[in-house]
Amino acid sequence: MLFRSVTPAPFEASEVFRAAVAGSRGAHEDGRMPPNVQFTVEHVQRDAPDGALPTDEDGSFDAYDARLAARLDGRRHALVVNGFHAFDPALWSRERAFFDPLWRAVGLPLTGAITTLFHGTYEHSPVGVHKDRFATFMFGLRGRKRMRFWPRRPWDEAVSTKTDYARHTAASVYADVGPGELLYWPADYYHVGESADAAPATSVNVGVPRDEHHAGYELEDLLADLDPARLAGHGDLDTLPATPDTALTARGPGRELLAPALPKALTTAVHALYEFAEPVAMGRRVTVVSLRRWTAGGFEPVPPAAPPRALMDTDRLRGDRHTRIRWAPDGPAGTVCAANGHETHTSLGHHELRRLTDALSGRDPVPVGDLLTTVAPGARREDLRTLLEVLESFRAVHREP
Numbered sequence: 001m002l003f004r005s006v007t008p009a010p011f012e013a014s015e016v017f018r019a020a021v022a023g024s025r026g027a028h029e030d031g032r033m034p035p036n037v038q039f040t041v042e043h044v045q046r047d048a049p050d051g052a053l054p055t056d057e058d059g060s061f062d063a064y065d066a067r068l069a070a071r072l073d074g075r076r077h078a079l080v081v082n083g084f085h086a087f088d089p090a091l092w093s094r095e096r097a098f099f100d101p102l103w104r105a106v107g108l109p110l111t112g113a114i115t116t117l118f119h120g121t122y123e124h125s126p127v128g129v130h131k132d133r134f135a136t137f138m139f140g141l142r143g144r145k146r147m148r149f150w151p152r153r154p155w156d157e158a159v160s161t162k163t164d165y166a167r168h169t170a171a172s173v174y175a176d177v178g179p180g181e182l183l184y185w186p187a188d189y190y191h192v193g194e195s196a197d198a199a200p201a202t203s204v205n206v207g208v209p210r211d212e213h214h215a216g217y218e219l220e221d222l223l224a225d226l227d228p229a230r231l232a233g234h235g236d237l238d239t240l241p242a243t244p245d246t247a248l249t250a251r252g253p254g255r256e257l258l259a260p261a262l263p264k265a266l267t268t269a270v271h272a273l274y275e276f277a278e279p280v281a282m283g284r285r286v287t288v289v290s291l292r293r294w295t296a297g298g299f300e301p302v303p304p305a306a307p308p309r310a311l312m313d314t315d316r317l318r319g320d321r322h323t324r325i326r327w328a329p330d331g332p333a334g335t336v337c338a339a340n341g342h343e344t345h346t347s348l349g350h351h352e353l354r355r356l357t358d359a360l361s362g363r364d365p366v367p368v369g370d371l372l373t374t375v376a377p378g379a380r381r382e383d384l385r386t387l388l389e390v391l392e393s394f395r396a397v398h399r400e401p
Contacts, residue, residue: 021056039080065200
C-alpha cells in the first residue's frame with residue numbers, strides 16, 4: 001500500500017543525515033567499517049570505509065552526494081546504515097511519535113522495530129531479492145526509489161537471496177516511491193529495492209518483526225543489553241553471564257565414547273545460567289526489561305542518556321509530552337523508575353512518584369523547589385532532586401528558560 005502523503009513526516013533529511021554520520025563515526029576512529037554499516041560500489045562490498053562514509057564536514061546529503069560522485073567517478077554505490085535511530089534523539093523522538101498510534105492499536109513489537117537507512121545510486125539493493133521477518137514501512141526522503149515484489153519465492157534454486165533476478169521481473173509488481181511518500185508491505189513478500197533513475201535516492205525503512213525465531217530474540221533481549229556504541233563496533237554486552245575461558249572438549253575413555261562429565265566450559269556456562277535465573281534476580285531483570293520496553297516506544301536500542309546536570313530550586317521543569325514515566329517496586333528498598341528506555345533506582349515510593357508526574361503533566365513549567373515540596377523534608381527531597389536530574393538526562397523532563 002502506497003500513501004502519497006503522510007503528516008507529520010516521520011523523518012526529516014537533516015536528522016537522518018546527522019544520525020547516519022553518528023552511526024558511521026566508528027569508521028573514522030579506527031579505520032574499519034562499523035558492523036552496522038554496509039557500503040558497496042557496483043555490487044562489490046567494501047571492507048574498509050576509505051573516506052566513503054558521510055561526515056560532519058559534508059553537512060548534508062547533497063554535499064555528500066557531490067563528494068562521492070567525484071570520488072567514485074560516477075560508479076553506482078549503496079550506503080546502508082542499520083539501527084541508526086539510536087544515534088540521534090530528535091530523530092528517535094519523531095519516529096516514536098509517528099508510530100505511537102499504531103502501537104496503541106496493535107501493541108508494541110516485542111523485540112523492537114528496526115530502522116535502516118538506504119542511500120545511493122545503486123541498481124538494486126546489495127542483498128538482492130529476499131524475504132525477511134519484518135513487515136516494512138518505507139519512507140521516501142530524497143529522489144525516487146522503486147520497490148519490486150513477489151508474493152512467493154520466484155526461483156527454485158536452494159538459495160535465500162538472489163541478485164541476478166532479471167528473468168523473474170515479469171512475475172513481479174512494483175511501486176515507485178518519491179519524497180514524502182510511505183510504502184507498506186507485509187513480511188511474507190519477497191522484495192528488492194531499485195533506483196528509479198540515475199539520481200541518488202534516500203529512504204528509511206522501519207521493520208516490524210513478524211516472523212521467525214521469536215524465542216531466540218526474546219531470550220537474547222532478556223540476557224543482554226545492546227547499546228548504540230556496540231552497534232557501531234564499540235561497547236560491550238554488560239549483562240551476559242560471565243564464564244571463564246576454558247576448553248569446550250573433554251577426553252573420553254575411548255575413541256568412540258563421550259566423557260562421563262560435561263567439559264568445564266559447558267559446566268560453568270550452565271552454572272552461570274542457573275545463577276542468572278535465580279528467582280529474585282531474574283524477577284528484577286524481567287521488571288527492568290519490561291519497563292525499558294514500555295518506555296522505549298517500540299524502537300531499541302535507545303539513544304544513550306545525557307550526562308546529568310545539577311538542578312537548582314529556581315530551575316523550571318516541564319514533562320515531555322511524548323514521554324511516559326513508569327515505575328515498579330524494587331524490593332523493600334524503593335522503586336525502579338524508567339523513561340525513554342532507561343531506568344534508575346530511587347528510594348521514593350509509588351504515591352510520591354504519582355504526585356511528581358501529576359505535577360509535571362500540567363501546561364506550565366514547575367520550579368524545582370515546588371516539586372520538592374511533594375515529598376517530606378530532609379533526605380527524601382534530595383533523593384527527589386537526584387531523580388529529577390536523572391530524568392532530565394533521560395530526556396523525560398526539560399528545563400524552561
